[in-house]
Amino acid sequence: MDQVHLMQVFVTVSEEGGFAAASRKLDVSPAAVTRAIVALEEQLGTVLLQRTTRNVRLTDAGRQYFDDSRAILASIAEANEAASGVNAEPRGQLSVTASVLFGRMYLMPCIVEYMQRHPQVEVSAHLLDRVVNIVEEGIDVAVRIGHLPDSSLRAFRVGQIRRVLCASPAYLAAHGVPGHPSDLLQHTIVSSSAISPRVEWHFGSGAEQLTVRMKPRLVVTSNDAAMQAALGGLGITRLLSYQVAQEVARGALVLVLENFEEAPWPVQVVHREGKYGAFKVRAFIDCVVERLRAQPELQG
CATH class of the missing domain: 1.10.10.10 (Winged helix-like DNA-binding domain superfamily/Winged helix DNA-binding domain)
Incomplete structure (x- = not known):
């Protein structure tokens, strides 16, 4: 046979x-x-x-x-x-993944634009707050935040984000603004397990890195919930800079301890080795890379 x-x-x-x-x-x-x-x-x-x-x-x-x-x-x-030629129209099934909030804010507009351009492609979008193994789960393209441990993946860097601490102006007015990470022990902490499942928060980098063991008063499993708690004035939470950019811009949240932040994390569009040769994958990567690099919230 x-x-x-x-x-x-x-x-x-x-x-x-x-x-x-x-x-x-x-x-x-x-x-x-x-x-x-x-x-x-x-x-x-x-x-x-x-x-x-x-x-x-x-x-x-x-x-x-x-x-x-x-x-x-x-x-x-x-x-x-x-x-089949460089003018072939992308077609077939395409699977992509990103975290829930990032996917809703940034990836879905890319998918809609891509599907309108290429009507013969069907897309499955896996928006999950966990790291998807794109090889084992058959994913074509993923947006990853952080450094890539798997060298078998190829990546296009599209920006960077920071892990930031924030609280509402009302909370800070009532409880004071922390001047050092150790001051957090005197504050109400809201922890999102989607960002960091550990109760230890790290600050700085290299020789100046320090760790504070937190005791959160509220632990939630989604970033949206942590942001809502902070907006409601419950306490200080730690999220990613793009997630709170709009709320910070309108003054609903205030960043604290910016001088103690960790080094920024890269935002990368990744795919399996060799998959960039497929027309549908190449066209989607081109679309999503262009769009994400134009987002100012992802460049800081």
Whole structure:
């Protein structure tokens, strides 16, 4: 059998979790799927899938072959797209991800503009306050805040943001403005676990870095909730500069301890190695990079 076909069948069985589901996805008979997997395992001389009455599981060898096969199939698709010509219209499925608030404020306008330009592309937007593994979860493009530990990802830097402390003018008038991070121990603290799950807040950088162990009075799981608590005058919270930029500009929130802030974090558009060759991915990256670099809140 054709090697590419065998890989396609194997990857589909692995992704769908079973032979019957793969046969429906590929629109072939279950017997044809079984023959393809048997032929592939005989060719490789190893077991790729452990079969049970209810599902299939990848063996260690199968897991490695699955990752390699999916990468090879993606490269073939990219080569086909590249060969179709520079004037080809982007089409197909595109998956993107960002954090919830960043996605709502900045990524969604990019997606809307992109989809209006390219009507043959369908987009899945995963807006989540967690780090998505774009390789394992099949994401094409992600916007990441912070340094990238994974060198297999390619990145376009579009700006930088700061972790800032802020409170309402009413709270500061009633309780005073902290002049040093240690003064926070005398204040009401609102902590967003979406920003930092730890109760230790770090300040400064290098040899001048210091840490304050906080005891928040209120802990929330979303940045929006922390900002609302600060706007309501409950206490001091720590968020990202872009999240509070509008409220600071209109005077509803005031930044404190700016001289003790950590070094800024980069904002980067990342994608899997090689995926920039796909027309739909390249067109989206071009669109989102241009838009994000034009945002003044992301340049400080």
